[in-house]
Amino acid sequence: MLLMSAMKLPDNFYDKIKPRLYQRVGKELRLAFRVLDLGCGACELAQYLSETYAQKVTGVDISADSFSDKRNVAKKTKRIRCIGKDAARLNFIRNEAIDAVIISWALHEMENPHAVLQEAHRVLRPGGKILVVEFPRNSLAQKLWNENYYTSKELAGFLRKAGFKDIRAKQIEHKQILWVTGFRSKN
Ligand SMILES: C[S@@+](CC[C@H](N)C(=O)[O-])C[C@H]1O[C@@H](n2cnc3c(N)ncnc32)[C@H](O)[C@@H]1O
Known part of the structure; x- marks a missing residue:
């Protein structure tokens, strides 16, 4: 059953909150230098x-078509690179090479x-942070796109299984966004 609050939100709700969400992601990961966006x-x-x-960001997507135009930006700034690969196989990134991993609106797909979370754990340096941003089950997103989403408990369990520690899950933006963080332990 959809949450009552989801029923009252406009259909362009997610487009409207996107800039605010980017700012929030930026603040959450501001201490990282090498960021991986899966x-x-x-x-x-x-x-x-x-x-x-001014972070050095590697974006990975299984479908490279969507960012072909961004390769030019990447070349210009030398700070971002967008790679067309499966996030479950990050063998082109060495162990502990990344300070923070972000997976935004993508894990459910x-x-x-x-395997993706295990790879994220492997490439993170000890003490590095993961942030998973998702649509929760029974959200407006489910009404709009009829996809299957995880609950915060399930997502937290996935992170734990992959070896992450200090996992925190919360719902933000009228409970239409799941915000889950965890860390690779320092030892
Ligand atoms: C809904 S889009 C989200 C895009 C972006 N993160 C955002 O926040 O707008 C989900 C993306 O996940 C990508 N994806 C799905 N499975 C993947 C995989 N195994 N490895 C890498 N990317 C994948 C899809 O190609 C798609 O571009």
């Missing part, structure tokens, strides 16, 4: 982070979320 889509968030926080 399921990056058109690499828009990567571009925002590199422009706003990934065929093997467990």
Whole structure:
């Protein structure tokens, strides 16, 4: 059953909150320098982070078509690169090479979320942070796109299974967004 609050929101709700969400992601990951965006889509968030926080961002998406035009931006700034690969196989990134991983509105589309999170854990440095932003089950997104989404409990369980610690899950933006963070332990 859809949440009551979801029923009253406009259909363009997610478009409207996107800039605010980017700012929030930026603040959450501001201490990181090397950021990995898995399921990056058109690499828009990567571009925002590199422009706003001067971070070095690698975007990975299984469908490379969406960001072909961003390759030029990447070449120009040298701070972002967008790669067309499966996030479940990050063998082109060495162990502990990344300070923060972001997976935004993408984990629910990934065929093997467990493998993706294990890879995220492997490439993060000890103490590095993961942020998963998702649509929750029974949200407006479900009404709009009729996809299957995880609950916060399920997502937290996925992160735990992949080895992450200090996991926190909350619902924000009228409970239409799941915001889950975790860390790779320091030892
Ligand atoms: C809804 S889009 C989200 C895009 C972007 N992160 C955003 O916040 O706007 C989900 C993306 O995940 C990508 N994706 C799905 N499975 C993937 C996988 N196994 N590895 C990498 N990307 C994947 C899709 O190609 C798609 O671009």
